[in-house]
Amino acid sequence: MTEALKATAQQVVDRARRMGASAADAFIREVETFSVTVRRGEVESLKEAVSKNLRLRVFVGHRTASSQTSDLSPAAVEKLVDESVQMAHLTSEDDSSGLPDKQAVARDIPELQLADPAWESLQPAERIELARRAEAAAFAVDPAITNSSGGSFEYERSRTILANTVGFLGAYEATGGYLVSIPIAESQGAMQQDYWLSITRHRTLLKSPEEVGAVAAKRVLRRLGARKVKTCQVPIVFDPLTAQTLVKHIFEAASGDAIYRKRSFLVGQNGQAVAAENVTIVDDARMIGGLGSRPFDDEGVASQATPVIEDGVLRNYLHSSYTSRKLKACPTGNGSRTGSGSISVGPTNFFLKPGRTSPEEIIASVPAGLYVVELLGFGVNTVNGDYSRGVTGLWIENGRLTYPVHEVTIAGNLRQMLRDIEMIGNDITFMGSVAAPTVKLRNMTLSGD
C-alpha cells in the first residue's frame, strides 16, 4: 500500500518537472478512521472511512503555487499538476521560496515508534465497549451527574508519503487512539459540563475507561455551584490543560512566519531574557511515541529538538525552509503542510519543561487566587501580547482549593505573563503535541463583579 502511494507521489513530481516546473514536492496522506459515540448507554453515532489526500507544491524558478485534491484518479491528478504549474507562473518572484536546501533534507529516517499494530486487533465491538464504559464510569461516581454528552472512542491510522524533485522519497506510519468522557452535572437547576480524555499512539498506554470516566466526573462535580467573584489582582494558577494554551501562544509568537511578518511580540528578542529564569521551552520532533513526533517534516527536512526558550532566554525561532532562508537562520524541521498544500511553520512536540514542584505545593503557596480549569474565547493578540480570556476555575484560599468560579475573565500581557511565571509543576500532561505542567503566575487582573 505504502509502495503504491510512494509511486504515485513520485509520478506527480516527475510530471510537474515535465510540465516545466523547476522543482516540486508531493505529500500524500492516507487516513483510516473509526469513531463511535455512546450516549446514555446507547450507540449514538458510528463512523468509519478511509480517506486519501494529495498536496502538491510546484516551483517555477522563485515562483510557486500549491494545490490539494481528494481525487487521486490519474486524470484528475494530471490536470491538477498542470494547472498548478500554470498558476505558479502568475505569482511573484520570491528569493526565499523553494524546496529545502540539500543539506537540510533528512538522510536517515529514525524509528520513533509512532505506529502500534496492536490497535488492529481491537474489534469494533470492543471499541464501542470502551466508549460505553468511559461514559458509564462517570455516571457511577455521583447522582449529581444527571446527563452526558457521551463517551467516545476514536482510532486513526495514517500513512504519510513525501516525494520531491531533489531525490527525497520518504514515508512513515502512525496510529492514535483517543478515549473521552463528557459528563454533565446538575445542582439547583444549573448545569456544568467537563471532560477527561486519554490519547496515545500505543494501545497499552490508553488509560482505562474507568479512570477516564472517574476523572471526568471529578472535574465536572467540582464546578457545581460556581459563582462570580469581585474584580481583583491575584496570583493565577493554570492547570496543565489551560497552561498548554499559554505555551501554544508562545509557539505562535516564536514561529518564523510571525517573526518575518513582524506579527509577534517576540520580534527582535533572540538572545534576550523574555521569561522568568525557570522557563525552558523546547520543540522536540523526536520524542519516542510523541503525539507531535515525526521522522521528517512536511517538506522533508530532518526532524530535531530545538530549544526555543532556555532558562528564560529566547534561543531560537522555529522555521520552515522558507522562513529559515528569509530570516537567515538554520531550518528547524517545523515545515507543516497546510490544507491547501502550502507550507507554514507548525509545532512538533512543543512543551514547557516540567519543574520539581508538585501541583499541590503550588496551590499551597497561594494565599488567595484562582486555579484555572477552562479558558474561553479568542482574546489573545500575539502581535502585541495583549491577553484577555474568559475563565472557569476554583478559588484558592489559604493554599487550598475552595468554591468554583465562573463568568469572570483574566487579563494581562503575554510579555509580562512570561516574566511572572513563578512556579512550574512536575505534572506535564501531553494531550496533543503542545503541552505544559501546572504553572503559577505572580499576578493578573481578574475581572468579575
Next chain:
Amino acid sequence: MSSRSIFLEAHGVTVQDLETYLATALGRGGEYADLFFELKINHSLALDEQIIKSATKAVNVGVGIRVLAGEKTGYAYSEDLQRESILKAARTAAFIASSTPSGGKIGIGAPAAHRHHLYVTAAMPADLPISEKIALLRQADEAARAYDARIRQVQASYVDETRHILLVSSDDRYIWDVQPMVRINVGCVAEENGRRQSGQQGAGGRRTLELFRETLDPRALAREAARQAILQLGAADAPAGPMEVVLGPGWPGILLHEAVGHGLEADFNRKKTSAFSGLLGQRVASELCTVVDDGTLPYRRGSLNVDDEGNPTHQTVLIEKGILQGYLQDRLSSKLMGASLTGNGRRQGYDHIPMPRMTNTFMMAGQSTPQEIIRSVKKGLYAVHFGGGQVDITSGKFVFSASEAYLIEDGKVTTPVKGASLIGDGPTVLRQVTMVGNDLQLDQGIGICSKEGQSIPVGVGLPTIKIREMTVGGTRK
C-alpha cells in the same frame, strides 16, 4: 443551473446507481438513509510583503452515506465515486441498524425544484481569471500603505469556493445546488516607537467578483484595516469589571451567535445539555429583542437554497419580543422532538455528519437612534469591532472579544481602549438589553462557525444595542 447535477453529468453516476446505494444503505433495516455528494473547488491567493506569494487550488470530492435508526447514526464516506467504493461505504453505514430490512423498493423520482434562488451569478468563482483576483489584492495593498506611513506590513488574501452538492434520500428528497462564495481579507501591522498593533477587515458573500467591483471595494477594506491598526497605537488599557456596554451595529452580532444561537440548536435541547433546555415559551430577553435566523437572504455568506440535508432554508424566529419561540432543527432532532424542519441541517463536507447549525443570525431593528443610545450612557464601553467568540453550551457562559472599543463618558464616545473579552450568561444577557437601535446591519461576510470540529460559513447582524451590565475583561480597575 444545468438540468442535471454535475455528478450525473461528469462523474458517471446514474439514477439507478443512486437507488442501489440507498437500498444497500438500508440493507440492515435502517429507517432512513441519505447520500450527500459534494464537489468543492477552492482557489486562494495571498499577497504578503507586496508580492503575490502563493496561489492555491483545492479539489475535494466525495460522497457521505448516512443511515438513521432511532437515535443512532451510521456514517461512512468514499472519496472515489466508483460503484464498488460507494457500495462498500453504504454497507459500512448500514451496520448501525440491526433489524429486518423493510425490503421496499427505492424509487427516485424527478429532482425537486428550488424554493429559493439566493445566489444567481453569471459565472462560478472557479471559472474566473486569476489576473483579476490578483489586481484586487494589489489595490488593497496600495490603499493600506497609502493610508499612513506607520503601516509596515500588509497581508491580503482572496479565497473563493464553488460547491456542488447533490442530496438523495430514502424519503424522496432528490435535489442539488451549486453554491458560490468569495472573500477578501486584509490585515495590517502598524508600528510606532517600537509599539506594534494590528488591524483586520474582510468581506465576502455568495457571489463572484462583481461583489468587489460593485459593493465592497477592496481598497475600502484595506483602509479600514489600516485605520484599526493605527487607532490601536494610541489605545489605553481597557477597563475591568461590570459596566454598561453599547454594541455597535453589524459584526458585534456575534453576541447573538454565542449567547443564544448555539444554545438554541436543537441537538443540545433534545439531549437537554443546553442552558436553554426547557425554556421554550419563557422570557429569555427584554421585550425589545426579536432574534431570527434567516438562511434565505440573497447573496449572504450564511445563506443556502437548501441545507445539507436537502431541505429549503427558512426564516426562523428564535426569540420574539423576549419570548423563546423555537430551535434550529436538523432532520434527526426534528423527528425525535416532533418539531418542524427549519432548514438548519448543515455539515462541513461529505466527510461529516450533519447537525443543526445557524445560517444568518440577527436581531431586528428597534426604535432608538444610535446617538440616543450613546447619549444615555454615563459611564460605559462602546464596542464596535470584534475578533471571535465562544460559548459553553451547558453552563450558558459565553465570551466575545472586542478588538475596537472606546470608553463612553457622560454620553460621549471618548478614549479608544485595547482589546478585551466581554463575558456573560446566555440565557440572561438579553434580559439586560435596555435600548435597541433603528440601524440593523448585517456583517460584511466573514463569519466562520466551529462546532464539534466542523467549520461552516455563517452571518450575523445587530442594530446598536445597550446592555445594562456586562463584565469587561480589561486590566484597569
